[in-house]
Amino acid sequence: MEFAQHSAVYNMLSLGIASMLFTSIFLWFGRERVLPKYRLAVMVSATVTSIAAYHYFRMFDSFNTAYPLMQGTPESGFVGYNVGYRYVDWFLTVPLLLVELVAVLGLARAIQSSLLKRLVPAAALMIVLGYPGDMHTQWLGLSNGTWGALSTIPFLYIMYVLFVEIGKSLSAQSAKVQGLLKGARLLLVATWGVYPITFILAMNNTGAPSFSDVVSREIGYSIADILAKCVFGLIIFTVARIKSAEESKEFAASEGH
Numbered sequence: 001m002e003f004a005q006h007s008a009v010y011n012m013l014s015l016g017i018a019s020m021l022f023t024s025i026f027l028w029f030g031r032e033r034v035l036p037k038y039r040l041a042v043m044v045s046a047t048v049t050s051i052a053a054y055h056y057f058r059m060f061d062s063f064n065t066a067y068p069l070m071q072g073t074p075e076s077g078f079v080g081y082n083v084g085y086r087y088v089d090w091f092l093t094v095p096l097l098l099v100e101l102v103a104v105l106g107l108a109r110a111i112q113s114s115l116l117k118r119l120v121p122a123a124a125l126m127i128v129l130g131y132p133g134d135m136h137t138q139w140l141g142l143s144n145g146t147w148g149a150l151s152t153i154p155f156l157y158i159m160y161v162l163f164v165e166i167g168k169s170l171s172a173q174s175a176k177v178q179g180l181l182k183g184a185r186l187l188l189v190a191t192w193g194v195y196p197i198t199f200i201l202a203m204n205n206t207g208a209p210s211f212s213d214v215v216s217r218e219i220g221y222s223i224a225d226i227l228a229k230c231v232f233g234l235i236i237f238t239v240a241r242i243k244s245a246e247e248s249k250e251f252a253a254s255e256g257h
């Protein structure tokens with residue numbers, strides 16, 4: 001690995017730690033500044049970035065052990081970089097991101113649970129099926145591309161539920177909230193779309209990923225993570241605050257609206 005490649009991944013993972021950690025702290029402190037009914041959405045957002053902050057520390061460590069710097073030159077260490085941290089992170093955080101989106105909508109309980117019963121298992125399945133592809137082990141004799149294609153099935157199902165099913169509930173929201181939620185949904189689709197593209201760019205059906213595969217994959221996933229977890233979480237927080245002010249005059253007055 002070249003020094004520039006090493007620095008790019010090193011700095012990206014470091015930015016990941018800073019973004020996840022400080023968004024978590026902000027959201028944990030901010031949770032009191034919304035009505036109680038929206039607190040769950042904010043706390044789930046904070047949980048997502050906290051889980052990710054932990055895993056970014058692990059990835060940073062794993063990367064430095066896999067490619068230690070010897071007198072300024074990156075060498076290959078005795079153990080490989082463990083992409084498993086990302087997948088364990090996603091297995092926990094991707095279903096929770098969908099929970100935070102559904103929670104902030106403030107829908108009737110029955111609709112909320114029917115949406116989550118479909119979204120959460122689909123999200124978990126998408127991550128589980130993607131892992132063997134990014135591990136590059138040709139598990140069960142299937143190529144990385146085949147695992148990626150299998151993972152795309154639940155991915156498309158999630159997109160369908162977000163657009164068609166959640167789209168129906170948007171008309172019940174105020175114009176201001178509708179605009180923000182449409183923005184949040186667009187951000188979700190645009191950033192979640194970066195993951196399969198990154199997967200394809202680093203997909204190497206002939207064995208272990210090359211250095212440049214590792215570099216493009218780590219940079220792609222890290223940028224997408226910061227947008228899909230931190231920026232998305234801050235939009236959810238803003239939606240929760242606007243809805244709180246719309247629904248309670250006392251809250252609006254106490255927050256100086």
Ligand SMILES: *C/C=C(C)/C=C/C=C(C)/C=C/C1=C(C)CCCC1(C)C
Binds near residue numbers: 133225
């Ligand atoms: C915070 C982490 C997030 C939002 C991760 C999202 C991950 C995906 C949408 C991954 C999707 C994949 C495919 C659709 C096919 C190839 C394999 C994956 C797992 C990269």
